[in-house]
Amino acid sequence: MLVTGCSSDDSPRADDGRPVREEASASAPKAYDPLLRFGEGGVRLAVEDDDRTEVALRGTTAYVLTETGLAAYDIRGGGRQWTSRDHGMSTGVEERARVWETTAPTATKQGGRTLVLFALQKYQQGEGTAKDVSTSHLRAVDAADGKEVWTATLPTPKGMGVGDDSSPTVVGVEGDTAVVTLRTAPEDGTDGVRSAVTCGVNLTTRHVDWQADGFGARMLSGGVVVGAQLPEGAEIDSERWFADEGGIGLAGRSVKDGAVSWKDPRDLFGLKIEAVGAGLFSARVNVEFKEHRPAHELLDSAAGRRPAGMTADSAAAFSFAGRSCAYDERSVIVCGVDGELAALDARTHAQGAVDARRGRSGARGAQPLHGLARSRLRRRTRPRWRPPRRDNRKGPRDL
Incomplete structure (x- = not known):
């Protein structure tokens, strides 16, 4: 079931989109509202029960991404308005749910109209002796009718290809740049080994402006793309990136050109990044062998450090x-x-x-x-677990 809520946003923001402090002009509001309980009778959207979903709300429309396509629903009546779907298309929703890295479709205004962006993988079976081909793309559809406006092809590093767990993902949009990341696998079929590539796609020219090989992006805020810089031989389990020999880095890159803005000096054996909000993120890090107990840290995307004014103890409540x-x-x-x-x-x-x-x-x-006061917050739960699918390599994909 999809539950929706609305609130106004009239607070001032800086150029990078972050909220800024206002001087108090009236008595301070209460720091706490009584519990708000939701009853039954909500509008049910006509989504297949077995489909995992990633949802973005814009006005009275819910844009719902499933593994096989994108659809728009009127949240007042629940009816479907349009669907965008291609044969052999995969959006990565299932794989993101497996590793608890769900996201949402991205709506942005370009050229006087609203576009909905999502990333996808297309599979084409080879004929005769031709090999099967998988490619990844960024697609923009018109928010009004779901018609395709354009599709950009995403590159992969030399020697790397797109597997069935590539999970192409739109990390975010700032200005005229969309940041897209996808997982890659060695073309020689090395079992278990994975890497990533992140691209900055210019929404005006529809070309890839920059490409960061071995970088798996997880969030974009204030002009900084935060992600994991991966060594050769990295793998991903049911939750995080890990490397038996270490070498994983936590880094921030510029959304403009992909250049490194900051880099955590530690040599990590495991890393999972989760966006918290307002430019903050939680990092689960293994600074020793991945079997050792990990540490959880709350960090600011601007510099990769603990947020100003917080101690290790106060930050622990959010990480x-x-x-x-x-x-x-x-x-x-x-x-x-x-x-x-x-x-x-x-x-x-x-x-x-x-x-x-x-x-x-x-x-x-x-x-x-x-x-x-009057904020509408909802508690989110993790998606139901399902057994991982197997690919055409030896052994299960999820180690």
Whole structure:
């Protein structure tokens, strides 16, 4: 079931899209609203029950991406407005769900109209002695009717190809650049080994402006693309990138040209990156062999460091294993698990806590939280687990 909610966004923002602090002009709002309970009777969208979905809301339309296509639904009545689908097309939804890296279709205005962007992989079976061919693409469709506007082909590094788990993903859009990442596999069929490539696609020229080989992007914020720089021999399990010999790097690259903006100096054996909101992200890192207990860190995408004003203890409430986070796109980030919620002021990084089962709140930071009044936050759950599919190589794909 898809549940929707709306809120206005009239807070000022900087040029890079981040919220900026406003000087108080009235009495401070309450830091906590009573629990809001949703009843039954919501509108059900006509999506296949077995389909995993990634959803973006824009006005009264929900753009729903499934493994085989993109569709638009009217959230007032639930009816489908249009569908974009090709024979042999895969969008990577299933694979992203397997590794808990779900995203959403991206809507952007270009040339006076709204486009919906999504990445896809196309498979074409070879005839006779010809080899099967898989290619990855970035597609733009008109948000009004779903008609294809253009499709750009994404490159792969020499010696690498696109496997059935490439999971092409639109990481984000800033200005006229869309950042797209996909997983790659050696063309010689080396079992288990994976890498990635990330591209900056110019939405005006529809060409790839830059390409970062071995870089798996996970988020884009404030002009910085955050991701994992992978060594040869890297692999991906059910959750994270890992390398038996180490060599994984955490890095930020410029959205303009792909140049490295910052790089964590550590040599990592395992890494998983999850966007938290407002330019912050959680990194699960293995600084020793991957079998050792990992550390969880809350970092700022601008420089790859702990957010200003936060300590290791205060940041821990937003980067622990199993937590889920929601950002209201204004000023508040809420993370939680098992009924315990932690709230973070995205502008000041002041922290508060809420027990969702009892409806109590208490400030932990020196400053009160702002912007919680009338915010609509929903708790997200991880997708249902399904056994991994097998590809045509020896052994299971998920090690």
